[in-house]
Amino acid sequence: MKRARVSFGGLIQDATEVDGKVRLNDGRIVEEKDVVWLPPVEPQTVFTLGLNYADHAAELSFKAPTEPLVFLKGPNTFIGHHGHTVRPSDVMFMHYECELAVVIGKTGKNIKKENAYDYVSGYTIANDYAIRDYLENYYRPNLRVKNRDTCTPIGPWIVDKEAIEDPMNLTLRTYINGEIKQEGTTADMVFGIPKLIEYLSSFMTLNENDLILTGTPKGSVDTKVGDVVITEVEGIGRLVNTIVGEDY
Amino acid sequence: MQTIKLKLRGIEQLLEGQVQDQGTVEIQGIDYQTDTLPFDVPVDGTLYGTLLNYRGAFEKLEPSMREDPYKKPPKAPILYIKPKNTFISHGKAIPLPQDVEALEMGAALGIVIGKTATKISEQDALDYVAGYTVVNDVSIPHESVHRPAIKEKTRDGFCPIGPWITARESIQNPNDLHITVSVNGVVKQENSTKNVIRSVEKLLADVTEFMTLNKGDVLLVGVPENAPQVKENDLVKIEIEGIGAIENRIIPEKDVIGGDLA
Secondary structure, eight states: OEEEEEEETTEEEEEEEETTEEEETTSOEEOGGGSEEEOSSOOOSEEEEESOBHHHHHHTTOOOOSSOEEEEEOGGGEEOTTEEEEOOTTOSOEEOOEEEEEEEOSOBSSOOGGGGGGGEEEEEEEEOOEEGGGOOSSSSSOHHHHSOTTOEEEEEEEEEGGGOSOTTSOEEEEEETTEEEEEEEGGGBSSOHHHHHHHHHTTSOBOTTOEEEOOOOSOOOBOOTTOEEEEEETTTEEEEEEEEOTTO | OEEEEEOBTTOOSOEEEEESSTTEEEETTEEEEGGGSOBOOOOOSOEEEEESOBHHHHHHHGGGTTSTTTOSOOOSOEEEEEOGGGEEETTOEEEEOTTOSOEEEEEEEEEEEOSOBSSOOTTTGGGGEEEEEEEEEEEOOOSOOSSOOHHHHOSTTOEEEEEEEEEGGGOSOTTSOEEEEEETTEEEEEEEGGGBSSOHHHHHHHHHTTSOBOTTOEEEOOOOSSOOEEOTTOEEEEEETTTEEEEEEEEEGGGEETTEEO
C-alpha cells in the first residue's frame, strides 16, 4: 500500500493510492494534480547520511567514511511533492541529492542488523538539497547548508515495507527538466539500511516516524531557478520539485 | 517576582506560576515547595544548539581555525539538533553510557520560541520569544568539531531541560545573566551570557535568516568554555540567574530507563 498526507478542499487528510489516483480518508477518489501534497509523515527525528555512496564521496574528494557520517534535520526544511524550493540569489552551486528515505515503524534500542527490517514501516523519496556556497568546516555539513526552509522535498508516497522486495537494490535517478542527470543504485551504499539501524540504535532510541535519509550516489549538478527536478526511486515513485528564486 | 510556565508530570497542559524565591512556586494561589513538584519537560519543539558562541570557547579553538580540517573561522552560526530522545526533566537521571568515564555538562540558556519566526530582524527578535529555560547540553567529551557530534550528543537522556519556562517579561536583559554550575554542591564553573559573540537578538536574526523557528522550539545561546566533567553518581546543578536551576544525577545507563531509576 502507498500512503500520503494531502490537503484537499481545505482539509488535511491521510490518503492512499488507487490506480494512480488519490483515495481520501472519506472514500472520495481524486486526481493527483488536484491535491496539495504534504510530507507523507510529520517528521520526528530525521537522520541524514553524508558520503554514504563511495562514488559520491570520491566525487567530493573524500574517502568513504569508516563510521556513518550522520547529521540531523529539523521539521522546517521539509516540503511535499510538487513543492517549491528556494535558491538564494547569491549562490553559485546548489545541487539536489536523490535519496531513499527509510521510515521507522516502532520504538527500538540496540537493534541487531538481522532484525533491523522489523523496525521499518516503509520507504519514501527525499531530495536533500545542498547549497555548497554555505559549507563551513564546523559540524560539517552545517545546518545552513542542509536544514534550510524548503530544501528537503519528501514524498509523494510512503510505500509499505512489504511492497519492496529488496530495498538494497533499487535504482535512483534524478532528472532536470526531463534530462537524466544522476543514476545509481542503493546496492552501492557504504552502510546499508540494516547496518544504519543497528548503528544508530546502539547509542539512542529510534521512534515511530523517525526517518533515515540514506545518502546519495554520484552525479550532483547545479540547479537553476525554474528547473523542474524529479528524483525517482525504483518501486517508490517520483518526487517532483521546482526551483524558485527568493522573490517567488 | 518571576512569571513561569511549568509542566507537571501527568498533566498535559502547561500551568502558570509565580516564583518569589527559587524555593517556592505559587500555582493558582497556592504556594508549593519547588523540590516537591514533579516537573516534566516544559517544551516539545525542536531543540537547536549553537556551537562556539561564547568568546572563551571560540578563542580556545581559534589557534587551529586556519589549519586543517577547519581552514578558516566560522562565519554563520554553527548549529546542531538535540532530538527528543535526549529530553529529560529536572530531577531525572542522566544515563552514563557503559563505555564512558566522564560526561561534559554544557550550561546553556535556552530561548523558547513563542511564535513562528522566519527572517526576523534583530530589533524585533524578542517579540518572538516566549521565555527562557535552563538546558544542560550533555556531551561525551570530544575534541574535534569538524563532523556533527551525533554519537557524543544525542544519547537518550542527554538533554535535561527546565525546571520551567520563565516568561520573557520577567527577564530584563537575557544578555547579562550569571550562570553557575555546581557538582555535588561545589561550584565548578561560573560564566555569564554577557560573554557571548552573538547576543540573543543577533542569534535569532542570523538563524531565522535560513531556517524557521516554530512556537515551542528552543534555541540554545551556547555553552561556555571549560564545561565541567562529571562521573558516576555526581549530582550536577545548573543555575541561570533569574531563570531557575536544574539538577540531575549521573547514573550508569544500565540502571536507568528513560531517566528513571530502573
